[in-house]
Amino acid sequence: MHQFYCGRLQASFGISPSRLLALVSPFKAVLLFAIGPLLDAAWFGGWIGSYNWTLNAATLALCTCVLAIVLNLSQYSVINLLGAGTYQALSQLKTAAVVVLGSLYFQGHIDLRQLAGTALTISAVAGLTSCERAAITKVLPPFFDFVSAEVDCAALLSNAAIDAGMARPTPPPLAELSQRELDGFSYGGRVQVVQQEINNQRYHSGKAMNPKWTREMIDDWTEQCRQGRLPGSYGVTWTTQLNEALKMVVKEGDSVLVIGSEYPWAEACALSHGAARVTTLEYGEIQSLHPKVQTLTPSRMRERHAEMIGVFDAVVTYSSVEHSGLGRYGDEINPWGDRQAVARAWCMTKPGGRMAIAVPWGKDKVEYNLHRIYGEVQLPHLLANWKQVWQAPPTKGWDNRLWVVEK
Known part of the structure; x- marks a missing residue:
């Protein structure tokens, strides 16, 4: 609902994706650094600095951050082109990618539920995007019939x-x-x-x-x-x-x-x-x-x-x-x-x-x-x-x- 509301506001006020990203990024960054550590400490019982950071863990964390940035950029580029369903499904690709790549990187075990969830996410993105293709074409020319006329x-x-x-x-x-x-x-x-x-x-x-x-x-x-x-x-x-x-x-x-x-x-x-x-x-x-x-x-x-x-x-x-x-x-x-x-x-x-x-x-x-x-x-x-x-x-x-x- 939040992403759908953002898309409606962007359309109403004529804000481009890059402008929207510039407006909300500082706010999101402040919330992340102010609230994230508190939630982490309350949920897991320790601060981020108290963890034992191995090279593998740090590498995966860095890759996750890069992946999140790229995916968020792609989300903002299509926020006003896709419906809320496709937008939300697209956002879940990040989670699916982290689960799969993390398991492969750490040589962990992927159970059937994780595989099913990943497959369902990818299928949802493909299916919803296909269903909304007609809506996407509304923002691409031609928007109306072309008329040619002789002009003196x-x-x-x-x-x-x-x-x-x-x-x-x-x-x-x-x-x-x-x-x-x-x-x-x-x-x-x-x-x-x-x-x-x-x-x-x-x-x-x-x-x-x-x-x-x-x-x-x-x-x-x-x-x-x-x-x-x-x-x-x-x-x-x-x-x-x-x-x-x-x-x-x-x-x-x-x-x-x-x-x-x-x-x-x-x-x-x-x-x-x-x-x-x-x-x-x-x-x-x-x-x-x-x-x-x-x-x-x-x-x-x-x-x-x-x-x-x-x-x-x-x-x-x-x-x-x-x-x-x-x-x-x-x-x-x-x-x-x-x-x-x-x-x-x-x-x-x-x-x-x-x-x-x-x-x-x-x-x-x-x-x-x-x-x-x-x-x-x-x-x-x-x-x-x-x-x-x-x-x-x-x-x-x-x-x-x-x-x-x-x-």
Whole structure:
């Protein structure tokens, strides 16, 4: 139950096996050295130093320690891939190995019960691992269907209609959308579209929600992200998960594009991973006072579209593209806005470059004009042409799923 609970916590908080090992090892070491000798003395009536250590005994103890370390490392590497049954069976291999090797080393006797227990342990590991093979494949790509599409990058980057501002003060209600727009949002009736109106965040082509980013703020957030304590816009859990993804996305000296950012928390995390320059693409005007962070509006990006093809090493977008084309931020209604935004990022990324993208995940739905929820219908089209690399484990509460993909 303890190991199962650890696996659930790791999945909930997006903690990698190496991070989990680093967190619990000091605690376990203190418990081992503080409580172990006391239990040893109480149970066997003597302290560890009072034993008569022969060369054979010391050698076996050393081998046992090495075996335990290797096995524990292997356990932590699969703690979130295997079920509790397989995990516990795997942990018993250490005991089985010690019994067998110890008996052989000391030329002792192995009775039938010990042999039966060892055989049962090995059989349990093999059987349970085989039964859970389907569960393991869920964390290995592909996570969803692959879609290939032709993209005219020059036309896409220069097209002002993709993210044009809305002429009317508020988005039209769902009932007033044209049949073409409804078909576009619903993928020809395969995706549910419901009214979920929100109109209080209009700043397309105007000032952003946080129009000035100071160097002090970004430097402070960069350090917080490096230390794993930056709350960002959604909480430390999701920032920690993004940090795990950025280890696979951003390299030292990279030029990084961030799509959609009210506050520069994703930018700060990119800098903490060694990015040399971060460019933020955002509807509203933002003034960045940090020398490594610059901002662009879609209109300014279009003015430079010829020089924007294949210039970024990496892309980061967190809970942004699901709003594109819904009018929530003053943009024109565009059923294909999310797909065009991600395709535009594909055009601006160098071959082999990677993108970390987080969007709501669940049963396909468009909650107009709040956001889209991506499932097996919408997600493959959203990430058309991108090679799947990694999928974050699910988190408790609001499921904003994170993926790493590669051009």
